[in-house]
Amino acid sequence: MVKICCLGAGYVGGPTMAIIALKCPAIEVVVVDISAARIAAWNSDQLPIYEPGLDEVVKSCRGKNLFFSSDVEKHVLEADIIFVSVNTPTKTRGLGAGKAADLTYWESAARMIADVSKSDKIVVEKSTVPVKTAEAIEKILTHNTKGINFQILSNPEFLAEGTAIQDLLNPDRVLIGGRQSPEGQKAVEALKAVYANWVPEDRIIATNLWSAELSKLAANAVLAQRISSVNAMSALCEATGADVTEVAYAVGKDSRIGPKFLNASVGFGGSCFQKDILNLIYICECNGLMEVANYWKGVIKINDYQKSRFVNRVVASMFNTVSGKKIAVLGFAFKKDTGDTRETPAIDVCKGLLGDKANISIYDPQVTEDQIQRDLSMNKFDWDHPPHLQPMSPSAIKQVSVVWDAYEATKDAHGVCILTEWDEFKTLDYQKIYDNMQKPAFIFDGRNIVDLEKLRKIGFIVYSIGKPL
Ligand code: NAD
Ligand code: UGA
Numbered sequence: 001m002v003k004i005c006c007l008g009a010g011y012v013g014g015p016t017m018a019i020i021a022l023k024c025p026a027i028e029v030v031v032v033d034i035s036a037a038r039i040a041a042w043n044s045d046q047l048p049i050y051e052p053g054l055d056e057v058v059k060s061c062r063g064k065n066l067f068f069s070s071d072v073e074k075h076v077l078e079a080d081i082i083f084v085s086v087n088t089p090t091k092t093r094g095l096g097a098g099k100a101a102d103l104t105y106w107e108s109a110a111r112m113i114a115d116v117s118k119s120d121k122i123v124v125e126k127s128t129v130p131v132k133t134a135e136a137i138e139k140i141l142t143h144n145t146k147g148i149n150f151q152i153l154s155n156p157e158f159l160a161e162g163t164a165i166q167d168l169l170n171p172d173r174v175l176i177g178g179r180q181s182p183e184g185q186k187a188v189e190a191l192k193a194v195y196a197n198w199v200p201e202d203r204i205i206a207t208n209l210w211s212a213e214l215s216k217l218a219a220n221a222v223l224a225q226r227i228s229s230v231n232a233m234s235a236l237c238e239a240t241g242a243d244v245t246e247v248a249y250a251v252g253k254d255s256r257i258g259p260k261f262l263n264a265s266v267g268f269g270g271s272c273f274q275k276d277i278l279n280l281i282y283i284c285e286c287n288g289l290m291e292v293a294n295y296w297k298g299v300i301k302i303n304d305y306q307k308s309r310f311v312n313r314v315v316a317s318m319f320n321t322v323s324g325k326k327i328a329v330l331g332f333a334f335k336k337d338t339g340d341t342r343e344t345p346a347i348d349v350c351k352g353l354l355g356d357k358a359n360i361s362i363y364d365p366q367v368t369e370d371q372i373q374r375d376l377s378m379n380k381f382d383w384d385h386p387p388h389l390q391p392m393s394p395s396a397i398k399q400v401s402v403v404w405d406a407y408e409a410t411k412d413a414h415g416v417c418i419l420t421e422w423d424e425f426k427t428l429d430y431q432k433i434y435d436n437m438q439k440p441a442f443i444f445d446g447r448n449i450v451d452l453e454k455l456r457k458i459g460f461i462v463y464s465i466g467k468p469l
Pocket of ligand 1: 007008009010011012013032033034035038072085086087088105106108109126127128129157158159160161271272
């Protein structure tokens with residue numbers, strides 16, 4: 001029986017390994033983590049992450065060929081294939097701080113693998129890493145004196161949160177990069193054989209190591225660029241009377257462009273887009289490619305601009321001040337169907353409103369009060385020093401309440417900001433909400449999910465991204 005061990009039981013390690021276990025009954029999969037609490041949660045009824053369909057998959061395999069353990073060394077020792085799916089955040093201090101990837105977790109995982117192993121292993125980069133990381137990892141692994149052969153593969157993950165299970169079951173492609181040597185190609189074939197249990201062969205792409213590593217950064221950069229492009233257009237739509245939904249539809253009908261990922265929004269969030277573009281920018285700068293670095297910086301700058309533009313719109317519409325006014329925030333997660341708040345635009349929008357002394361009442365169906373308070377009090381990493389991204393003072397945090405119902409959040413509010421596109425926000429009883437709000441009642445839809453005409457008929461003053469006022 002082939003044994004797989006995955007280091008890192010996070011948003012990627014957990015779901016990815018659960019699907020491998022589901023689709024490969026002949027493989028034993030053990031997911032390990034240095035966080036005992038996270039492993040305990042994976043072994044409980046309350047999984048540590050919310051992801052539609054994940055519970056069912058985990059329940060059907062756990063204890064059969066899928067295991068979660070904190071005994072990291074034991075399972076590394078026994079494994080044939082080791083996936084490394086640890087976090088690779090942006091460095092916050094030292095050389096490259098603010099842009100470069102922090103590979104501390106990766107390096108310590110590699111050192112541990114080198115120390116513990118007693119037999120040949122395939123080590124798979126699942127985390128998103130800078131191009132050429134495999135070279136550094138190889139140096140660490142092959143500097144053992146035990147004569148063990150390690151083959152490094154790059155197998156970046158393309159799942160999106162909220163749709164992880166579907167993305168894993170039916171991926172657009174699986175990318176495997178390896179050394180061109182016979183041993184390298186043998187390792188590529190071994191990993192291909194795992195995916196071939198459910199992924200059609202023509203969707204499994206083999207490349208060289210550096211192409212695989214760079215393709216992951218490139219894919220995220222291009223996806224984020226589409227959003228910044230449509231968000232930049234949304235500002236022009238508001239200035240001219242064009243409607244961004246109509247423009248995006250017309251543009252996306254061109255089969256060379258395609259309709260996906262053209263939804264204007266309050267800005268993109270999530271743990272990866274900004275981090276990976278900053279990483280790409282840093283690599284460009286290190287290679288002396290300043291024009292290329294500046295090109296990608298534009299994508300992040302437009303995203304920051306879109307978030308502050310939204311805050312400015314709220315404050316300006318509400319007679320240039322929200323001081324002492326109650327603003328309801330519907331949605332805090334960075335997108336629907338996840339409880340993840342990493343880099344969510346809601347953090348920056350809330351901080352902006354708190355900066356203008358608003359009282360905020362937040363409701364999100366999947367995000368806890370603790371998480372929201374942590375996010376708002378965190379000294380947020382600030383890549384380009386925009387003034388509204390500063391940490392909040394404890395007194396500002398007191399202006400925040402977190403409630404478990406959209407009607408409670410909006411009661412007596414002067415304005416409502418929709419910051420996540422949860423389906424339930426589309427079907428709220430907006431007449432009831434209007435009746436219980438202060439007048440004039442404002443709605444600022446950061447996700448373009450409400451029926452503008454209907455809400456305006458009720459009496460709301462409505463602002464939607466990129467729509468005529
Ligand atoms: P995460 O923070 O949810 O999980 C990482 C886990 O690794 C943590 O639980 C941490 O405790 C554990 N860990 C750290 N060092 C370890 C070690 N030495 N041994 C064992 N466990 C260790 O992160 P994530 O969202 O799963 O992302 C992981 C990687 O995948 C990142 O590089 C990210 O860029 C990439 N990625 C993420 C997504 C996503 O949707 N979140 C999608 C594609 C790629
Ligand atoms: C993204 C990519 O889609 C995945 O392919 C990739 O594997 C992952 O990053 C990663 O490397 O971590 P994710 O961040 O989970 O996945 O979610 P997305 O669906 O890409 O959404 C990211 C952000 O963009 C969200 O805030 C979302 O609301 C926003 N978005 C998305 C828009 O504003 N408009 C759109 O048209 C699409």
